[in-house]
Amino acid sequence: LRSVDGLLEVQLEAAPGPAEIGGRTLTVLAYNEGLPGPTLRLRPGDRLRVRLRNGLAEPTNLHVHGLHVSPEGNSDNPFVMIEPGDAFDYDYRLPRDHPAGLFWYHPHHHGQVADQIFGGLYGAIVIDDSAPLPVARERVLVISDITPGGAGGVASASPAERMRGREGRLVLVNGQLKPGIGIRPGERERWQIVNACVSRYLRLSLDGHGMQLLGLDAARFETPRDVEEVLLAPGNRADLLVTAATGTPGPPATLRALPYDRGSMGMGGMMGGSPSSTATVDLATVTVAGEPVAAASAVPRQPAPRDLRGVAVTARRELAFAMGMGMGGGGGMSFTINGDSFDGDRVDTTVQTGSVEEWLLSNSSPMDHPVHLHVWPMQLIEDNGRAAQTVQWRDVVNVPAGGTVRVRIAFDDFPGRTVYHCHILDHEDFGMMGVIEAR
Numbered sequence: 001l002r003s004v005d006g007l008l009e010v011q012l013e014a015a016p017g018p019a020e021i022g023g024r025t026l027t028v029l030a031y032n033e034g035l036p037g038p039t040l041r042l043r044p045g046d047r048l049r050v051r052l053r054n055g056l057a058e059p060t061n062l063h064v065h066g067l068h069v070s071p072e073g074n075s076d077n078p079f080v081m082i083e084p085g086d087a088f089d090y091d092y093r094l095p096r097d098h099p100a101g102l103f104w105y106h107p108h109h110h111g112q113v114a115d116q117i118f119g120g121l122y123g124a125i126v127i128d129d130s131a132p133l134p135v136a137r138e139r140v141l142v143i144s145d146i147t148p149g150g151a152g153g154v155a156s157a158s159p160a161e162r163m164r165g166r167e168g169r170l171v172l173v174n175g176q177l178k179p180g181i182g183i184r185p186g187e188r189e190r191w192q193i194v195n196a197c198v199s200r201y202l203r204l205s206l207d208g209h210g211m212q213l214l215g216l217d218a219a220r221f222e223t224p225r226d227v228e229e230v231l232l233a234p235g236n237r238a239d240l241l242v243t244a245a246t247g248t249p250g251p252p253a254t255l256r257a258l259p260y261d262r263g264s265m266g267m268g269g270m271m272g273g274s275p276s277s278t279a280t281v282d283l284a285t286v287t288v289a290g291e292p293v294a295a296a297s298a299v300p301r302q303p304a305p306r307d308l309r310g311v312a313v314t315a316r317r318e319l320a321f322a323m324g325m326g327m328g329g330g331g332g333m334s335f336t337i338n339g340d341s342f343d344g345d346r347v348d349t350t351v352q353t354g355s356v357e358e359w360l361l362s363n364s365s366p367m368d369h370p371v372h373l374h375v376w377p378m379q380l381i382e383d384n385g386r387a388a389q390t391v392q393w394r395d396v397v398n399v400p401a402g403g404t405v406r407v408r409i410a411f412d413d414f415p416g417r418t419v420y421h422c423h424i425l426d427h428e429d430f431g432m433m434g435v436i437e438a439r
């Protein structure tokens, strides 16, 4: 679905429905009966209007992850609650200088975010470049995971799985189990990939073909970087160039997620404390066939990204992410930021619009927490004590187990109230979320 004359109007219905996964039919949750939901294509400066109808048996709402739009009213307001059978009209206005790239939409009703996304509610938003990049083809790959349950539905997660962050038994690419991708020798494609898994980290690799990273989340590097693998925490996106090998095509290559240890619950393996994301998963098969093509022209140099490392900081604060034994919703475990569990009626952090802040994100628990802030991207300043050597902007920053990450944020515009949270969405549902108000 593409915007016309600066406007895209869409009707989305979130409802249970059938999906074919790996040769069997499951009842999933879906937007407009699709897994993933429809891809929304926009340009900077566009207006997006979405009527969301709730066909679920529980409340839902909509979040446009990574978009730099107002958090107020019927824009990207995470406090909206749409009851079953009701509808809500969202209206998002993208600034003219909005970055191009891949973004995504998903529900954000506190307490049910993990269940609803795991059930199948997610879709891609593409903001097009003003001039297309020199590639043969652009693909959007939405990677999600799901576990089939007993009665032909989606399995629910046990308390231990929720505490650890559930990982689905099946990992899907655009709703399919291990789809095939065909490419000609020498051909270059652009793959825009989102990790829409609730908790699973994706350490992506592709054997046999060249991979270059154009950017991560909403940020683009000045020139593409050769990479062997890309780590995507839940919510992260990668913008990749894939160039098929030339010469006699070999056997099909595999896009894989390699093992990544995001830590465990600790406590000597009690309560489902085994590490996760630790098996290699085959995601898609890449087959090279057909006539070779001439090498594509170089990607034009991208504008230098903004760098907050040299600017004056208005305020510094620390956000301490912790898991502990406590009264929280986590079945005896508490998931807190600065000691507090989420309360939508409390403002935890107040910032001035126009200011630049430096935040120390610290993690005292034995597992990683991927930290996400709505509306405003974060520049990575220091990762576990090591200063960032390049300019890197993220919407989701992984704070490793027992570690710290320092970021800077420019609150240039958009007063209003929104949230930051752990993007292991089971942790978010357990309360690892805070309210921020920009004044």
Ligand code: C2O
Residues within 6 Å of the ligand: 063, 065, 106, 108, 235, 372, 374, 421, 423
């Ligand atoms: Cu993708 Cu508040 O989340």
Ligand code: CU
Residues within 6 Å of the ligand: 063, 064, 065, 066, 372, 373, 374
């Ligand atoms: Cu978000």
Ligand code: CU
Residues within 6 Å of the ligand: 368, 369, 370, 422, 423, 424, 427, 428, 432
């Ligand atoms: Cu977490």
